[in-house]
Amino acid sequence: MSERPFFVGYLGLPRGLRFMTLALAVSLLIGGGLLATVIARAKDDPGPGTFRFDYGRQTVTGIVALTPTPILHVTKGSEHIEAGRTLMLSGQGKNGALLRARALEGRLANASGILLTRGDLDMMQLVCGEAGLGPADGDAPMAPEPEDLGRWELAGEICDGKCAAGAMRPGTGIAHKACASLCILNGLPPVFISTRPIEGETFLLIAGTPEDPMPPELYDWVAEYVALKGQIVRHGDLLVLDIDTATLERTP
């Protein structure tokens, strides 16, 4: 029969195994602590984006526009959303608001929901149905005329605007790639985060076509750091970026 010490939980620790067990326990404790510290310090800052539940439900009136992602030029604000601001619109969860917004394009509408904010990114998560986005009485005033800002060379990240605005933390970065892709596929606003502000704005809404709210070529680049060229147009206080997909490059 073997004389090697053998550990059985309910019989206590054999003498020959005590040193090794103690050394292993201390090593695991220190090693685990060090590993946890290194991993935690290597994480990116998730940013200050958040749902503004503290504001409560906000209801505003404005003109619906499509880029084709739905946006709202606010004409009559609320306690926390002043008139003149431009909001990106989203549905609940991973659902966009495009289907509801299509019928209201260019018209005056009431929008109601919870605000998400991160820096200069403002988004409203609409409540369900017409209570979230429905026609408003009165004639629609003129929407702000789009202002062409020219062609730009930029660097940053393509992500979905809702998670980036604080619906998830982190809502950006490679660990969030699958979620961002699903969100954009389901119609949430695709957003480009620039390394530095452009005309005062860091978050740019990505333009698409009525068939593809975001150019399909961009899906492989979601959540990666990229350099690109594109045309920027100002819609209200929101910048919309039309990406030249042939110029996309992965940064080091």
Added chain:
Amino acid sequence: MSTAAAILDLARAWLWIGAAVAALFLSIGIGRIDPDARGAFVFRVLLVPGLLLIWPLVLWRWWRLEKGDRWLPRYRPPSAHASAAAAMSALIMAALVLSYGARQDWPDNIAPRRITEAGS
């Protein structure tokens, strides 16, 4: 086709094959390789989700058992626990180091630059 669409197509094909294997295995195979399953049908539905995912393993085990492989050797205690644990630890560390090595840095050194003015 984008990578995302290709992955979705692959997943769809995998699940369809899994459904075909599930139909075949649960109607014919399970009774042939497991005497206890003969005459029992209700529980078979519970196996469908697992079959959809690991159908290659099911096909392989089915084939082995049809060829006369016995169940008992499968339950012999493995003898490579220590080396497997060490290898897995090394793999986890390697994956961690490689993933951090391959991680991109935020391109803060590239500032936005206007190439052409509006309308040009």
